[in-house]
Amino acid sequence: MTELAGKTALVTGSVQGIGLAIATELARAGARIAVHGIAGDLQVHEVCTALREAGSPQAEFFQGDLREPERIAELMAAVAAWGGADILVNNAGIQHTAPLAEMPGEKWDAILAVNLSAAFHLMQAAMPLMATRGYGRVINIASVHGLVASKDKAPYVAAKHGLIGLSKVAALEYANAGKTGLGGVTVNCICPGWTETAIIEPQIVARAALHGGDRDLGIAELLAEKQPTQRVSDPAEIGALARWLCAPIAHNVTGISIPIDGGWTAQ
Template identity: 70%
Template sequence: MSDLSGKTAFVTGSVQGIGLAIAKALGGAGARVALHGLATREEAAAACAEVTAAGACDVRFFAGDMCDVSAIEGLMRDVRAWGEVDILVNNAGIQHTAPLADMPRDTWEAILAINLSAAFHTMQALMPVMAARGFGRVINIASVHGLVASKDKAPYVAAKFGLVGLSRVAALEYASVGSRDSGGVTVNCIAPGWTETAIIEPQIAARAAAHGGDRAAGIAALLREKQPSQRTSDPSEIGALALWLCAAVAHNITGTTIPVDGGWTTQ
């Protein structure tokens, strides 16, 4: 059910965290994997080595600034020259917390560009080819903040709500493409809650500082506030869900947003 032999996956923001975990999951199922990020040569090589070790038959790293539309266009040309993409995972994202009144305007623009507009550009470039082949999977990594809001995260919440809406529109537009046998073209979001990645480190540090520098206490404080399970998720768990959404049996699962949040958005 999870055999992706012969498929090519492109995962943005995949040199660490959730993106790397998803790339390893897809590679472990036999996919060729195009990695992406703003990384040093050493960081890119290390990520490629991890995905290769997971079982990917071929791995290549592609650099590209997701803030820059012309850079995204070039990135899409380069990736497609390497292999037509069957699976697109839009994971690249940035975060900055500040009250609305204090949020820098350039930060607003950057977060919207990377977390939302970049997904539009990659989907616009790759989904028509998926449709022509009768199979495609788009998995957009949203967030619980694509479903509920929190203070001090105006651009991040706006971008993630927008990503959920964009995904629903694309899901409707491509819903009738392909067949059960071909696998169809689906578009879904995964909405992680607190997950053990670098993006939440500033918030952990702030909470730890309020608890005398105790990092464990800082994490516990974050969980108590939002996540009823009182457990963080590991990036590999997001990878396992992404892999399942790529299976042929998931051909009728489209337009959904699946929370992995320990009950956060159930409250």
């Protein structure tokens, strides 16, 4: 199926993990992909080639340091010159765990900048064009920590809670943009629980160290604390949901936050 043919998707942090899985699904649906992230030339080439092989008519890399509003503006200007983003996926994120009293101030600033403020700047630049075209999709990868808290993650939890609030405001402001046939403009959050990505690897390593370096036991301990299914999610599962949210049929799904968390937030 090519339900997104003719659409352009900017997916931040799309050189690996959840971002790459989402970009791959959107490519399979026929969208052009504006790739973004931190990667060397070889990885960029491999990712863009794989997305074209998956079905994207075009996949190109766009640079932009999400900690800096000026660099974000340059990123969006480059994407606008490429045709503008019909779909924006705010996926890029960073993490640092430490008790509140020990959290370095610079970590707070960086996590808030990348995980929350960048989404604001990107949405502010992209959404007026979406409204003009009558179709637009913003998908913010908010994490289960946008819905509940955990110890030692103050900046991450604060940013993800803020991202959900930001998404609700934008969803309301753009709710009547476009028409059913065009697909309208929607803003939604996906809230993954434990997912096989690089961002959780330091936590797995720390837990594994408590079990003599046994990685499987480290993962099991993490899941037992929070995720009732005791199964990790695959990034492709988040990609499949993102693709559905981008389809025109999802025109009335807006302002919501969908957990993929194995029952974590049902407790």
